[in-house]
Amino acid sequence: MKHLFLSWLTTAACIGGFAAETVWLHTLDLTPTRQGYGTPQIDRGIREQPLSIAGQKFEHGVGTHAKSTLWINLAGGSSRFQAAVGVDDATGDAKASVTFKIVGDGRTLWQSGTLKMGDPAKSVDIDVTGIQTMILMVGDAGDGIAFDHANWADARFRVAGAMPKTMAQPSEPAVILTPAPGPSPRINGPRVYGCRPGNPFLYRIPTTGERPIRFAAAGLPDGLRLDAANGIITGTSPKRGRYAVTLRAANAHGRAKRTLKIVCGDTLALTPPMGWNHWYTHYDRITDELMRQAADVMVSSGMADVGYQYVNIDDCWMNASKNRDPLRVGPLRDDRGNIVPNKHFPDMKGLSDYIHSKGLKAGLYTSPGPLTCAGFAGSHEHEAQDARQFAEWGFDFLKYDWCSYDGVVKGDHSLESLKRPYQLMGDLLKQQNRDIVFNLCQYGMGNVWEWGEEVGGHCWRTAGDLGFELDRVFEVALKNAEHRVHSKPGSWNDPDYIQIGLIGNARGMGEPIPCPLTPNEQYAFMSLWCLMAAPLFYSGDMNHLDAFTLNVLCNPEVIEIDQDPLGECARVIPAGEDTFLMVKDLEDGDKAVGLFNRGEMETTVTARWSDLDVKGRPPVRDLWHQENLGRFRDAFAARVPAHGCVLVRLDCGR
Ligand code: GLA
Numbered sequence: 001m002k003h004l005f006l007s008w009l010t011t012a013a014c015i016g017g018f019a020a021e022t023v024w025l026h027t028l029d030l031t032p033t034r035q036g037y038g039t040p041q042i043d044r045g046i047r048e049q050p051l052s053i054a055g056q057k058f059e060h061g062v063g064t065h066a067k068s069t070l071w072i073n074l075a076g077g078s079s080r081f082q083a084a085v086g087v088d089d090a091t092g093d094a095k096a097s098v099t100f101k102i103v104g105d106g107r108t109l110w111q112s113g114t115l116k117m118g119d120p121a122k123s124v125d126i127d128v129t130g131i132q133t134m135i136l137m138v139g140d141a142g143d144g145i146a147f148d149h150a151n152w153a154d155a156r157f158r159v160a161g162a163m164p165k166t167m168a169q170p171s172e173p174a175v176i177l178t179p180a181p182g183p184s185p186r187i188n189g190p191r192v193y194g195c196r197p198g199n200p201f202l203y204r205i206p207t208t209g210e211r212p213i214r215f216a217a218a219g220l221p222d223g224l225r226l227d228a229a230n231g232i233i234t235g236t237s238p239k240r241g242r243y244a245v246t247l248r249a250a251n252a253h254g255r256a257k258r259t260l261k262i263v264c265g266d267t268l269a270l271t272p273p274m275g276w277n278h279w280y281t282h283y284d285r286i287t288d289e290l291m292r293q294a295a296d297v298m299v300s301s302g303m304a305d306v307g308y309q310y311v312n313i314d315d316c317w318m319n320a321s322k323n324r325d326p327l328r329v330g331p332l333r334d335d336r337g338n339i340v341p342n343k344h345f346p347d348m349k350g351l352s353d354y355i356h357s358k359g360l361k362a363g364l365y366t367s368p369g370p371l372t373c374a375g376f377a378g379s380h381e382h383e384a385q386d387a388r389q390f391a392e393w394g395f396d397f398l399k400y401d402w403c404s405y406d407g408v409v410k411g412d413h414s415l416e417s418l419k420r421p422y423q424l425m426g427d428l429l430k431q432q433n434r435d436i437v438f439n440l441c442q443y444g445m446g447n448v449w450e451w452g453e454e455v456g457g458h459c460w461r462t463a464g465d466l467g468f469e470l471d472r473v474f475e476v477a478l479k480n481a482e483h484r485v486h487s488k489p490g491s492w493n494d495p496d497y498i499q500i501g502l503i504g505n506a507r508g509m510g511e512p513i514p515c516p517l518t519p520n521e522q523y524a525f526m527s528l529w530c531l532m533a534a535p536l537f538y539s540g541d542m543n544h545l546d547a548f549t550l551n552v553l554c555n556p557e558v559i560e561i562d563q564d565p566l567g568e569c570a571r572v573i574p575a576g577e578d579t580f581l582m583v584k585d586l587e588d589g590d591k592a593v594g595l596f597n598r599g600e601m602e603t604t605v606t607a608r609w610s611d612l613d614v615k616g617r618p619p620v621r622d623l624w625h626q627e628n629l630g631r632f633r634d635a636f637a638a639r640v641p642a643h644g645c646v647l648v649r650l651d652c653g654r
Contacts, residue, residue: 020079023164025136025155026062028072032168035068035138036145036471045088046149053086053121058153063088066098066148067471068138069600071169074104077162079129083155084121087148091117096147099139100124104131106601108577114141121153128157133167135600142475172641174519174548177624178555181302184254185209187247188556189307191587192261192565194270194490195237199435202396204359205231206307207249207256208556216248221262232359237264237435261565267490269437269458271563272535273397275310275363276303280467280499280539283509284316284325284374287344288351290543295355297542304360306554307563310397310437311355312363312537317345318377332377339366339377339386352394363397363437364390368421369404378404383424391432400425402442418446419455426456439494439535449486449493459492459535466496467506470516474598474643477528481582484569487533493569495532497539500525501549512541520644522552523624524596527647530562531570531582531594557623558647561592570594573612579605579640583612591650592623597640605646606637618650 030040038046045051045063052058061083064070085100100112102124110126128134138150157164189206201224205215215231221238231249243262248255263270276294278286295311298304319330319342327343334340341348352362366386367378379386379400390398400422409417422440429436440452440460452460462480469476480495487493500522502512517525529536538553561584570584570592578599584592591612595605609615617631624647629636638646 020158020160023157023159024060025083025152025157026060028164028166030062030070030166032166033064033068033070034169035065036140036148037065040064040070045090045151047088047090049090051151051153052089053084053151053153054118055089056121058084058151061151061153061155064138064150064152066138066140066145066150068150069169070136071167072134072136073165073167074128074131074134074157075162076130076132078131078157078159078164079127080158081124081126081128081134081155083124084153085112085124086115086119086121086151086153087117088151089117091147091149093117093147095143096149097141097143098148098150099141100150100152101137101139102126103135103137103600104128105133106599106603109134117147137600140472144469144472172518172520176548176551177523178551179626181208181556182253183210183251185213185249185251185256186556187249187256187258188305188559190271190563190565191259192263192270192489194263194265194267196266196268196435197237197239197264199237199433201233201235201237202356202359202361203233204304204309205233205247205249206305207231208302208305209249209251209256210253211251213249213251218246218248219243220245221264230359240265268435269492270489271565271567272492272533273310273437273459274308274536274559274563275312275361275538276308276542277312277314277363277497277537277539279314280497280503280506281512281541283504284323284328286313286316288346291351292354294542295358295360297545298360299358301542301545301550302554303538303550304358306556306559308536308538310361310363310537312365312397312399314365314399315372315374315401316376317341317365318372320374320376323375328376333382337382337385338389339379339382348393356394361396362394363399364395365399365401367401367403367405368425369402369406369408371404373401373403379425380405380408384428387425387428387432391434391436394434396435397437397439398425398429399439399441402445413445415446415451418442418448419451422452422457423455430456449483452486453491458490459494461494461496463495465506467499467503470499473517473521473525473528474596477532478572480534481532481569481572484532484571487567487569489565489567492533492535492567494535495529497537498525498529498553499539500552501540501546502544503540512544515540518643519548520641524643524645526552526558527594527645528582528596530558531584531592533562533564533567533569533584536562555624555626557626557649561586561623561647561649575605575607576603579603581605581607581611589652591652593636593648593650595638595640595646595648597642597644600642602639602641604637605640606635608635612650614650614652618652621649621651623647623649
């Protein structure tokens with residue numbers, strides 16, 4: 001009925017000899033709209049109140065919420081688009097800030113700049129003659145989508161030909177770009193590995209190729225031995241020094257050789273740690289059994305063959321005072337103050353032994369506060385006891401999550417208060433007779449990248465939980481890359497876990513479902529993390545890994561960019577309105593270059609040698625396709641899909 005009435009609003013006129021009419025946006029089918037919250041509203045704001053921008057009321061229009069996109073097929077039939085745009089008054093929050101953008105056939109036709117609550121409506125009146133596909137977009141102005149109620153008021157088309165029709169955003173096939181590893185051996189993983197003298201040593205040589213493979217290692221320091229059948233090196237770390245070990249792998253199809261530098265000293269994590277963390281899949285459902293399965297899959301899926309190594313338990317392995325699962329409720333500590341794992345974790349030492357038996361490493365989680373973020377027992381006032389216990393159990397990695405520590409410092413975020421708990425645990429971990437990588441998780445407070453290393457940290461989260469803002473992967477990465485000067489061996493900026501494949505929804509801690517990212521976004525995600533030398537922790541469902549997800553996670557040439565011994569985080573070079581380059585210097589003089597497109601349509605991105613400090617005609621290799629593209633003079637240009645990337649390595653010689 002309403003639609004019938006609204007269609008009368010369409011008015012006829014005569015433009016250039018053709019009958020032209022006005023077609024209102026709110027009369028179109030709005031169901032293809034994608035938006036960050038709620039559903040599109042006809043003639044009212046997202047809160048279902050009359051459309052109102054800075055006190056100005058509008059009878060007609062569409063109320064939406066950032067981030068929002070609506071694709072419209074104009075088929076060349078429209079000549080103008082007009083509207084008044086702004087933040088809806090009903091948001092009631094001064095933090096609301098949005099950007100409106102209109103894209104036509106891949107070109108930006110109009111953009112509003114940042115509009116906040118109370119800013120008068122901005123009018124749009126643009127020529128869309130000949131445009132085939134138009135996209136109406138609302139962005140979050142870079143500060144997250146909270147309160148971002150956005151109105152396309154009085155929005156209408158002048159139409160002289162084909163009628164505008166909304167359309168579903170074109171879907172992308174999940175194309176596997178990378179050839180499967182060949183049958184002959186290839187040794188992957190880091191080229192440099194740090195350990196501390198006298199501590200237990202464990203290193204599984206990551207190697208692709210058909211099994212059985214026979215391994216050999218020449219130049220292994222005293223105290224270390226290799227199991228030739230499985231490629232696992234164990235023993236006790238040697239005295240301080242640098243040891244160049246020649247690793248060899250051979251099978252029926254061929255042989256491979258590579259030098260691994262073992263650096264025995266004070267610094268661990270000489271390359272970004274790689275592994276899996278349970279959080280974004282199992283949340284408070286994690287069990288000993290699921291952890292063991294993850295370790296099994298890390299080997300059987302081939303992930304361990306390209307360098308994934310840590311199998312990390314996140315929150316919820318301890319007891320809570322109350323929880324929906326009675327098996328997770330119990331005493332937080334025993335009579336002697338020892339932390340008590342919950343009934344889903346009957347044997348912590350047995351679990352770490354199991355993980356180690358596969359040549360992998362085990363990680364654990366706690367908080368400096370009395371409770372973890374999910375309300376389980378934290379380490380407050382038991383730090384020394386817990387550090388000892390974690391080492392005795394055999395854990396190799398500790399994530400230390402601020403959580404309830406706010407209560408301890410009563411909200412005092414002075415640098416001293418921020419550092420204190422991390423310094424304490426950092427010192428304690430160094431005193432253990434184990435190499436324990438220390439991961440600070442406090443969401444970037446007090447510029448943690450400036451002092452994380454000083455308190456004993458090896459990596460630090462630079463922001464909040466990425467699971468809450470998967471639609472902002474590019475923004476989060478670009479923010480993380482701002483701290484690039486703090487990236488170096490043993491000291492890594494951590495933009496959070498890789499969330500592709502099946503993952504749970506962080507908001508509801510739900511069961512795993514397909515991640516909301518398009519295939520190209522997933523390639524871009526992995527490329528960004530590798531270019532930034534970020535820790536690579538997959539946090540999706542290990543029990544349902546599909547071929548596409550494994551392809552994105554396991555390309556050894558891409559991972560090599562992450563694991564490069566220089567430890568540099570790429571620098572960002574803007575390339576166009578929606579495009580940018582990331583350029584990373586590699587130890588052998590090569591450069592890794594990511595060409596990224598954040599726009600809604602495929603476009604050409606150009607990397608100019610003058611911007612990259614590249615000379616001559618270097619050979620260029622496409623890393624996702626593992627294909628040599630030839631030599632290029634002056635520049636390399638590629639078509640880059642929407643929200644996607646092309647990742648290349650320039651052989652700059654030396
Ligand atoms: C915080 C952290 C997450 C995860 C949860 C567990 O939100 O940032 O990575 O560890 O706590 O409760």
